[in-house]
Structure formats: structure tokens, C-alpha cells
Amino acid sequence: MEQLYQQLIIDHAKDPHGKGLAEPYAAESFQVNPTCGDEVRLRVHLRDDGTVERVSWAGQGCSISQASTSVMSELVEGRPVAEVEGLGEDFRALLHTRGEGLDEAAEDRLGDATAFTGVGRYPARIKCALLGWMALRDALVQAGVASTTTEEA
Amino acid sequence: MTTTLDPRAAAEPARLSASELAAVRADFPLLRRTVRGGRPLVYLDSAATSQKPEVVVDAELDFYTVRNAAVHRGAHQLAEEATDAYESARAEVAALVGAAPDEIVWTTNATAGINLVAYAMSNATAGRGGAAARRFALAPGDEIVVTEAEHHANLVPWQELAARTGATLRWLEVADDGRVRTEQLADVVTDRTRVLAFAHVSNVTGAVADVAAFVARAREVGALTVLDACQSVPHLPVDLHALGVDFAVFSGHKMYGPTGVGALYGRRELLEALPPVTTGGSMVEVVTMEATTYAPPPQRFEAGSMMVAQAVGMGAAARYLRDLGMAAVAAHEAEVTRLLLDAVHDVPGVRLIGPAEARDRLALVSFVVDGVHAHDVGQVLDDAGVAVRVGHHCAQPLHRRFGVAATARASAGVYTTAEDVAVFAAALRTVRPFFGLGGES
Numbered sequence A: 001m002e003q004l005y006q007q008l009i010i011d012h013a014k015d016p017h018g019k020g021l022a023e024p025y026a027a028e029s030f031q032v033n034p035t036c037g038d039e040v041r042l043r044v045h046l047r048d049d050g051t052v053e054r055v056s057w058a059g060q061g062c063s064i065s066q067a068s069t070s071v072m073s074e075l076v077e078g079r080p081v082a083e084v085e086g087l088g089e090d091f092r093a094l095l096h097t098r099g100e101g102l103d104e105a106a107e108d109r110l111g112d113a114t115a116f117t118g119v120g121r122y123p124a125r126i127k128c129a130l131l132g133w134m135a136l137r138d139a140l141v142q143a144g145v146a147s148t149t150t151e152e153a
Numbered sequence B: 001m002t003t004t005l006d007p008r009a010a011a012e013p014a015r016l017s018a019s020e021l022a023a024v025r026a027d028f029p030l031l032r033r034t035v036r037g038g039r040p041l042v043y044l045d046s047a048a049t050s051q052k053p054e055v056v057v058d059a060e061l062d063f064y065t066v067r068n069a070a071v072h073r074g075a076h077q078l079a080e081e082a083t084d085a086y087e088s089a090r091a092e093v094a095a096l097v098g099a100a101p102d103e104i105v106w107t108t109n110a111t112a113g114i115n116l117v118a119y120a121m122s123n124a125t126a127g128r129g130g131a132a133a134r135r136f137a138l139a140p141g142d143e144i145v146v147t148e149a150e151h152h153a154n155l156v157p158w159q160e161l162a163a164r165t166g167a168t169l170r171w172l173e174v175a176d177d178g179r180v181r182t183e184q185l186a187d188v189v190t191d192r193t194r195v196l197a198f199a200h201v202s203n204v205t206g207a208v209a210d211v212a213a214f215v216a217r218a219r220e221v222g223a224l225t226v227l228d229a230c231q232s233v234p235h236l237p238v239d240l241h242a243l244g245v246d247f248a249v250f251s252g253h254k255m256y257g258p259t260g261v262g263a264l265y266g267r268r269e270l271l272e273a274l275p276p277v278t279t280g281g282s283m284v285e286v287v288t289m290e291a292t293t294y295a296p297p298p299q300r301f302e303a304g305s306m307m308v309a310q311a312v313g314m315g316a317a318a319r320y321l322r323d324l325g326m327a328a329v330a331a332h333e334a335e336v337t338r339l340l341l342d343a344v345h346d347v348p349g350v351r352l353i354g355p356a357e358a359r360d361r362l363a364l365v366s367f368v369v370d371g372v373h374a375h376d377v378g379q380v381l382d383d384a385g386v387a388v389r390v391g392h393h394c395a396q397p398l399h400r401r402f403g404v405a406a407t408a409r410a411s412a413g414v415y416t417t418a419e420d421v422a423v424f425a426a427a428l429r430t431v432r433p434f435f436g437l438g439g440e441s
Helices: A009-015 A063-076 A081-095 A104-121 A123-142 B016-028 B056-067 B077-096 B110-125 B131-136 B156-165 B180-190 B211-221 B266-274 B308-326 B326-346 B374-383 B396-401 B419-436
Strands: A027-033 A038-046 A052-059 B104-107 B142-147 B169-172 B193-199 B222-228 B246-252 B262-266 B284-287 B293-294 B351-354 B366-367 B389-390 B409-411
Touching: A009 A063, A009 A104, A027 A123, A038 A063, A038 A123, A052 A063, A052 B131, A063 A081, A063 A104, A063 A123, A063 B374, A081 A104, A081 A123, A104 A123, A123 B374, B056 B077, B056 B308, B077 B104, B077 B193, B077 B308, B104 B110, B110 B131, B110 B156, B110 B222, B110 B262, B131 B266, B142 B156, B156 B193, B169 B180, B180 B211, B193 B211, B193 B266, B211 B222, B211 B409, B262 B266, B308 B326, B326 B351, B326 B366, B326 B419, B366 B374, B366 B419, B374 B389, B374 B419
Parallel strands: B142 B169, B142 B193, B193 B222, B222 B246
Antiparallel strands: A027 A038, A038 A052, B104 B262, B246 B262, B284 B293, B351 B366, B366 B409, B389 B409
């Protein structure tokens, strides 16, 4: 279980990054996890050059969902939208490795988000870790800047 | 057919002895397995679904192995034996709940049973079922009453029925101790009330409803009562005739039977007047190209090929419970209730959602741990081999009432032991420290 709840996750859950909705914003997404009632409202703030300035969010949920949204907020700050989408794909892939992890290059890209590798061993928690990422992708689609609109749980 | 005895009247031991409990546990093969790296399983999620005794698994296996045939048709020996197994199972289930066999309709689950009643009322509203069914028709101005404690299965179908018919949905509130505010019956249930739907036992608070008060008020105003008995039938002696409700539903899988099968009980005269919902084969009398007459209940409500093997399994589960004796089952679980309440009460930073006293409540405790989300609570307990439910337990309004999005719920079954509760209590103590929170709230 310590593999699941890395110290980094517990720390982010206690003191989350990006929490608190900010203005102005390019788009907003509201996502719920119907099995547990967890919810996140996330806003994406874009720069004129098409990079993600930051995300801001509000919500309630388990430590995995809160920490994952927090780590994501740190990770995507100042990055081009295409890169953010790539990180989202990397993160989804990471969670579906059943705890095995990805190659070194992908893990380098994900940085602190690799702390969620252990979530892949607990299929019921994968949705928790993805809640914020789903909201971010949806917000990017709504903002009209996402290159892909494919849906994935 | 077997004789229907009130289980409370039968000469039975007050509770299961230690050796009887050990024998019960031996009946459930799954309880022997380990989880999460070799830990013994402590299964405290029976309110979500119960484990199955060998006799239930064997009954399904036996049906498929030597008795399988289409029921209620065919003149061959297998068809006779299959039909007999199917109808005997119905009689077993009826006997468990103090009903007559022809008052029991097989449904896929309890949710389907409630929807059956709600859609039959819609059909009556549309004029189906003739004059006899007019008593089920709803119109604007009519009211349907539920409680704030209902499982979504006993709320959403009534919201939908109200929306289809123009009727108004009202509800009784829940008090701070988790019990339904029965004193509101006099104000909320009025001459306009046509349906009063409520849970016998809340799947979140474990509180047992004062059925007599509900039924008495419904009768005063001429409303139909619909009882969600999912959480009571596996754990308490239930006599539907004595309770006096008009309809009741319960599921097989929560009473140690298979998934995919449940039962709808209806008083005979009501089922006879109720129009069908799902129509097609097996539920008819005479079919012409222009029109059809329908079979009497319960067949009228069992269109198409039914879940015969599962029904046979549910019958075996009912037999199993009757052999144990529901009074003994309830007495054993009452002891577990006290242990669970003590466990939750004794751990710092843990708050119970539901009645704190063991009276009129079952061995099902929902709680929140200060500073730790229910999902995380469940994960820590799981690491100790303890299986509990986390989330809103399909009762979002009730959780909203208590200002929480989710709770953890430990729920017992006939096989739950004091040792199970002790392992649960010890694991619960580790939750807040694991997340770096103090032992005190």
C-alpha cells in the first residue's frame, strides 16, 4: 500500500497546487466520478502564444484524485498545449501498466507524476487519478485548442 | 409445498452457537480465500452483495447438470422437473417472507421490481388494465411519498413516474440520528398520497423503519405501500402479510442467492388488478392478431425466458436461511451490531452516520474518518484484508443530508464473527496515522 500512497501523493493531497478557481480563463470543465461522488471543476488559463499558462481548480475527493490534480497542475504550467496532451497520454499509459511503469524517456517527461505508478495495481483507483486529467483535456477541447477529441476512461 | 411458519414463533435457539457459526462459515467456500498478499479475508460488504453458500452454488449447478429445460411448456419429463424446480423455488422464497407463492414475481433484481410497479402504474394511467387497474392510475394533484433515506432504486423510479403522470413527489426527512422522521407521516402523507415507498432497513444508516406506522398512515389515506426489503430479508424475520404492505421487493444476491434474480411481492388482489409491463411470450392467455388476454399473476409479469437457474438458486438460499432460522440469524447479527458500533465509537476521529444505539438497527455501519476520504479509508482497510464499501452507496440525497460526499460502510452477514470486527477495528485505528493525522480528531 505504501507503493500506492507515496509520500509525494500524501503531501500533495494535504497541500494541493493550483487549488482555487482563478479568472480570467479560456475554458472550464466539471467532471465527476459517479462511483464515489468525487468532483473537480477545472479552468485552463492560456497564453496568447498557445501555451498553458496554468490551471486552477476546485473540488473534493480522495487523496489520489486531489494529489493527481495537484501534480498535474504543476506539471503542465507554461507548456505548449500539444505537449500537455502528450503528457496526458503518457499518464494514462502509466496507469495502465499495472504498476510496472513506462520507459525512462516517458518517466522523465512525467516527472513527479510517476509517483502514481502504483495506482495501476488498483484498477478501482485509476479513475481517481485521471479525474483532473479528464477535466483538463475537456477544458482544452472546449477552448478549441486540443488536437484530439478522443475519449478514454 | 412446505408450511409457512412465522420464524419468530418457531422454537429456535436465541442465537448461533460458536460451533453453529463455524459451521455456517464452512458453508461459504469463498470465506476461505486470502487477499492482498495472504491476509485472511474479512468480508464486511454483505450489504452490497453477500457471499454464497455451497448449497446455492450446487442448486444452480444441479439445475444445469440434470434438470435444465424450458419451464411451463413441453410435455417431457425434463420440462416437468425444471418447472417443478422453478416453482418450488418460488414457494421457498414465499415461505421465507410470509407470502403465498403466487404473490411472488421473479424479477432480475429489486430495482426491476420497483420499476415494474412504477411502470405498471404508468400503464394504468394510460388506461391499460381496464376498470380494475384504475386504482393504480395517477393524475396531476396526486402525490407519491418516499423518504430522504432511500436507495436511488426506490427514488428515481418514483421521480420518473411522477414526471410521466404529473403527480408530485414528496418525502419524509431524516433526523440527525439517521432515522426517518416518522412523525412527519401525518403531515406529508395526505389524502392526495397514492404511493408510500420506503426502505425496511436503510442501506446507509442500518436503521429499521417503523413499518407499522407507515402502513397505518397509508391505510388511513388509501395509499399503496411499497417496501424496499433488500436489507431486511437477509437479516431479519420478515412476514410480509403481518407487516401489511402492498408491495415489496428484495434481491437474491443480498440474501446469499445468485445475482440476476430478485423478487417482487404483491398482495394477490393487487397483482391481479395490475396491468403487465413487459409483454410477449409466456405471459399470455389468448393471442390473436388484434388483441391479447393475459395470464394471471405471477406469470403475467414474467414475460420471455426467465432466469430459471438463478431463481432455483434463490430458492436454495431461502431454504438455507429458513433452516438456520431467521430468529437465530437476527440474534447473531444483533451481537455483531453492538460490536461494530463499539468499534466505530472507540476509534478517535471516526464519526458514525446513523443511529448510535443497537436498537432497531442492523449490523451495517457507515462512517466518516476526519481528514481522510472514504476511498482512502477503504484502501487502508483493504490492505488489512478488510472489505468494506466506500462511496455514496446509491444514496446521494442522504449523504447530502449529512454534508458528506462519501462514507465507508462495514456491513455484516450471518457469517460475520467477533474476530472479523476486531480485525476491522484494529485496521480502522491505523487509518488516520497512515495519512499523518493524529489519533485524536
